[in-house]
Amino acid sequence: xxxxxxxxxxxxxxxxxxxxxxxxxxxxxxxxxxxxxxxxxxxxxxxxxxxxxxxxxxxxxxxxxxxxxxxxxxxxxxxxxxxxxxxxxxxxxxxxxxxxxxxxxxxxxxxxxxxxxxxxxxxxxxxxxxxxxxxxxxxxxxxxxxxxxxxxxxxxxxxxxxxxxxxxxxxxxxxxxxxxxxxxxxxxxxxxxxxxxxxxxxxxxxxxxxxxxxxxxxxxxxxxxxxxxxxxxxxxxxxxxxxxxxxxxxxxxxxxxxxxxxxxxxxxxxxxxxxxxxxxxxxxxxxxxxxxxxxxxxxxxxxxxxxxxxxxxxxxxxxxxxxxxxxxxxxxxxxxxxxxxxxxxxxxxxxxxxxxxxxxxxxxxxxxxxxxxxxxxxxxxxxxxxxxxxxxxxxxxxxxxxxxxxxxxxxxxxxxxxxxxxxxxxxxxxxxxxxxxxxxxxxxxxxxxxxxxxxxxxxxxxxxxxxxxxxxxxxxxxxxxxxxxxxxxxxxxxxxxxxxxxxxxxxxxxxxxxxxxxxxxxxxxxxxxxxxxxxxxxxxxxxxx
Amino acid sequence: xxxxxxxxxxxxxxxxxxxxxxxxxxxxxxxxxxxxxxxxxxxxxxxxxxxxxxxxxxxxxxxxxxxxxxxxxxxxxxxxxxxxxxxxxxxxxxxxxxxxxxxxxxxxxxxxxxxxxxxxxxxxxxxxxxxxxxxxxxxxxxxxxxxxxxxxxxxxxxxxxxxxxxxxxxxxxxxxxxxxxxxxxxxxxxxxxxxxxxxxxxxxxxxxxxxxxxxxxxxxxxxxxxxxxxxxxxxxxxxxxxxxxxxxxxxxxxxxxxxxxxxxxxxxxxxxxxxxxxxxxxxxxxxxxxxxxxxxxxxxxxxxxxxxxxxxxxxxxxxxxxxxxxxxxxx
Numbered sequence: 001x002x003x004x005x006x007x008x009x010x011x012x013x014x015x016x017x018x019x020x021x022x023x024x025x026x027x028x029x030x031x032x033x034x035x036x037x038x039x040x041x042x043x044x045x046x047x048x049x050x051x052x053x054x055x056x057x058x059x060x061x062x063x064x065x066x067x068x069x070x071x072x073x074x075x076x077x078x079x080x081x082x083x084x085x086x087x088x089x090x091x092x093x094x095x096x097x098x099x100x101x102x103x104x105x106x107x108x109x110x111x112x113x114x115x116x117x118x119x120x121x122x123x124x125x126x127x128x129x130x131x132x133x134x135x136x137x138x139x140x141x142x143x144x145x146x147x148x149x150x151x152x153x154x155x156x157x158x159x160x161x162x163x164x165x166x167x168x169x170x171x172x173x174x175x176x177x178x179x180x181x182x183x184x185x186x187x188x189x190x191x192x193x194x195x196x197x198x199x200x201x202x203x204x205x206x207x208x209x210x211x212x213x214x215x216x217x218x219x220x221x222x223x224x225x226x227x228x229x230x231x232x233x234x235x236x237x238x239x240x241x242x243x244x245x246x247x248x249x250x251x252x253x254x255x256x257x258x259x260x261x262x263x264x265x266x267x268x269x270x271x272x273x274x275x276x277x278x279x280x281x282x283x284x285x286x287x288x289x290x291x292x293x294x295x296x297x298x299x300x301x302x303x304x305x306x307x308x309x310x311x312x313x314x315x316x317x318x319x320x321x322x323x324x325x326x327x328x329x330x331x332x333x334x335x336x337x338x339x340x341x342x343x344x345x346x347x348x349x350x351x352x353x354x355x356x357x358x359x360x361x362x363x364x365x366x367x368x369x370x371x372x373x374x375x376x377x378x379x380x381x382x383x384x385x386x387x388x389x390x391x392x393x394x395x396x397x398x399x400x401x402x403x404x405x406x407x408x409x410x411x412x413x414x415x416x417x418x419x420x421x422x423x424x425x426x427x428x429x430x431x432x433x434x435x436x437x438x439x440x441x442x443x444x445x446x447x448x449x450x451x452x453x454x455x456x457x458x459x460x461x462x463x464x465x466x467x468x469x470x471x472x473x474x475x476x477x478x479x480x481x482x483x484x485x486x487x488x489x490x491x492x493x494x495x496x497x498x499x500x501x502x503x504x505x506x507x508x509x510x511x512x513x514x515x516x517x518x519x520x521x522x523x524x525x526x527x528x529x530x531x532x533x534x535x536x537x538x539x540x541x542x543x544x545x
Numbered sequence: 546x547x548x549x550x551x552x553x554x555x556x557x558x559x560x561x562x563x564x565x566x567x568x569x570x571x572x573x574x575x576x577x578x579x580x581x582x583x584x585x586x587x588x589x590x591x592x593x594x595x596x597x598x599x600x601x602x603x604x605x606x607x608x609x610x611x612x613x614x615x616x617x618x619x620x621x622x623x624x625x626x627x628x629x630x631x632x633x634x635x636x637x638x639x640x641x642x643x644x645x646x647x648x649x650x651x652x653x654x655x656x657x658x659x660x661x662x663x664x665x666x667x668x669x670x671x672x673x674x675x676x677x678x679x680x681x682x683x684x685x686x687x688x689x690x691x692x693x694x695x696x697x698x699x700x701x702x703x704x705x706x707x708x709x710x711x712x713x714x715x716x717x718x719x720x721x722x723x724x725x726x727x728x729x730x731x732x733x734x735x736x737x738x739x740x741x742x743x744x745x746x747x748x749x750x751x752x753x754x755x756x757x758x759x760x761x762x763x764x765x766x767x768x769x770x771x772x773x774x775x776x777x778x779x780x781x782x783x784x785x786x787x788x789x790x791x792x793x794x795x796x797x798x799x800x801x802x803x804x805x806x807x808x809x810x811x812x813x814x815x816x817x818x819x820x821x822x823x824x825x826x827x828x829x830x831x832x833x834x835x836x837x838x839x840x841x842x843x844x845x846x847x848x849x850x851x852x853x854x855x856x857x858x859x860x861x862x863x864x865x866x867x868x869x870x871x872x873x874x875x876x
Contacts, residue, residue, distance in 0.1 A: 074748075329641050
């Protein structure tokens with residue numbers, strides 16, 4: 001990192017007009033149509049939601065230190081895990097990389113001045129905020145206790161909590177996802193710089209493109225599902241509750257038809273970030289570009305066909321179970337292909353250990369574990385035992401937190417100098433990456449053990465024999481919590497006190513590194529003309545600066 | 546490769562011995578599930594190790610030595626891509642076949658199973674034995690005998706989970722689900738609700754007592770002097786006036802129920818349905834959805850008037866109206 005500060009940019013950040021200092025005042029932010037400013041609006045909003053959701057998680061882990069529950073009543077515990085899930089899934093993970101890094105980078109990476117529909121982009125953020133307000137209102141008005149899965153008929157008939165405001169919040173936020181997806185698809189199709197053909201696109205763009213397709217095709221289904229849930233809860237129209245003529249399993253089909261692809265909404269952009277980080281810090285072209293690109297698309301497609309693996313123990317036909325099982329095994333293959341290609345990219349590279357690279361390595365390790373433990377759940381015979389236990393909790397946290405959040409943080413650290421024009425203290429950043437990696441494993445690895453031993457999830461109290469692993473998990477969670485606070489502190493600090501960053505502090509390829517940091521409002525003085533493939537490190541003379 | 550397989554086998558056997566790593570294995574399928582589980586664990590650790598050690602090796606060997614380093618491109622390698630696509634696919638297909646055949650073998654109960662009935666209700670388990678013994682949050686079963694549970698819920702979705710048996714099945718309102726196991730070890734095991742069901746979800750647990758057949762018979766005999774499920778069902782059948790239409794000789798306004806269980810009936814709607822527990826339940830709570838031809842759709846619904854336990858008792862009674870009796874009636 002020491003090298004990064006050698007080149008002082010010719011023009012000090014302060015005196016050059018960029019998107020941050022072009023205009024001042026609250027209005028200039030709240031009415032902006034600049035994709036970079038909107039990205040920052042999202043960054044602030046989802047960071048807030050992340051720490052709200054994280055706070056609930058900390059309370060849960062504290063509570064579970066003792067078998068009889070150390071902190072709260074069971075009703076409160078049920079609300080904690082529900083709010084944690086709802087906020088983290090719908091208000092942090094789904095928008096995380098697409099809405100912040102995607103918003104900031106898609107135009108920069110394809111050499112455009114903005115997204116195709118800048119005002120629609122701002123509208124997406126407002127929709128997100130309205131949805132978040134409904135959900136936060138639900139928290140304040142007493143909380144909701146259905147689990148983030150809203151299973152009927154509990155949610156539609158039996159729960160006495162704020163189901164409607166929460167569902168409404170998720171319903172509304174869904175439209176933000178749909179519009180963002182639409183914006184990205186049109187932008188990527190129509191606004192690429194001259195010479196930037198599809199197979200010259202950075203793989204981050206491919207990943208965002210695949211994610212956008214899921215946004216557009218999947219999100220309406222969750223919206224309809226929650227709408228039906230609201231109809232049944234408010235007007236007692238029998239859709240899901242068998243007591244009034246409905247079918248509770250229908251809800252699960254509809255819910256998972258969105259929510260399984262949603263898992264890939266959360267992880268695909270992370271995979272895109274990985275391809276950027278691995279290439280930049282090994283100074284290599286990605287190994288097997290087309291395999292990595294098409295694996296994103298095949299994941300997006302197959303992800304719509306595996307929802308039934310959430311329902312192996314609902315009594316669905318065993319033949320349906322077999323089909324969903326084999327498809328769930330298949331969806332693992334493109335992910336494995338990506339991991340192998342990233343590994344091969346390092347071969348004979350020039351690898352540096354900057355902070356974003358450490359996050360990237362953490363991602364590969366945790367994502368590999370998360371993916372492989374998915375095989376336990378695709379396997380019918382073991383899923384019967386593991387379904388609904390802590391094994392599930394551990395598995396999806398390895399993907400969602402170990403994978404998606406690690407990639408998100410890696411991406412934030414990688415593009416932070418571009419976004420803010422400032423460098424952060426690299427030592428602290430590496431230290432935080434390590435703390436998060438250790439804290440994460442200590443939190444969630446014991447949960448695999450708990451799951452196989454048979455501890456069901458969503459238990460406010462539990463038999464004493466499970467205590468040891470629970471205490472380990474809680475200890476890990478406190479380390480993990482600190483790990484997440486450290487970047488919050490030094491990144492905030494760097495915005496004011498960090499040394500100024502040059503246009504390309506990592507010596508990375510990609511159009512976003514050819515423009516100053518922070519970029520001017522119009523991104524590029526002149527629209528660039530692309531004449532080379534992505535990650536063409538071998539031919540280039542780009543240096544850090 | 547052989548060494549890896551050998552190591553994998555040793556690893557499996559060692560892991561299976563460690564008491565902290567798996568719950569007690571007390572059913573006929575538990576060992577099979579554990580073998581698969583530890584094989585999967587081995588595959589997970591093996592690949593994580595391979596990938597991570599490769600990455601660490603590259604990280605050290607190819608670390609950046611000078612700021613201006615520009616390593617040459619590595620050519621894409623189609624053979625390598627195909628290898629690491631096809632090889633994991635083969636492993637996945639193998640795992641799929643293994644897991645599915647294990648699941649398939651265990652998905653249907655043997656025909657000679659002991660039947661027990663389970664009703665989930667916020668937040669307790671009601672268990673009823675055909676002989677009439679009822680228990681709450683306790684399930685007594687004989688060792689070495691296949692036991693089939695027929696389950697339903699009074700309210701929300703629950704899930705009946707016995708970790709020591711490696712079995713689990715959702716218990717769903719409005720329908721019957723079934724689960725079977727054969728306990729292999731006398732002892733006491735956890736029974737959990739594994740589907741979140743509201744405030745006291747975590748308290749919806751109980752114990753499964755696996756007893757020797759002799760102890761079980763004694764327990765059944767001593768447990769309760771109440772009626773059997775079938776007798777209780779007959780009482781309800783007469784009390785609700787079902788017998789006034791469903792005459793056994795077929796001359797009533799409703800069809801005779803004698804011998805109807807297990808038959809396939811053509812409905813007025815044209816569908817053909819097997820008359821099983823779920824069908825009988827549906828005929829009680831939503832009779833107009835399963836009208837037989839030649840009969841008017843005049844039966845009122847009994848939904849809300851009787852609880853799931855009484856429905857099960859009625860089902861038991863209807864099941865008991867065997868064709869043999871019809872012969873007797875015919876004389």
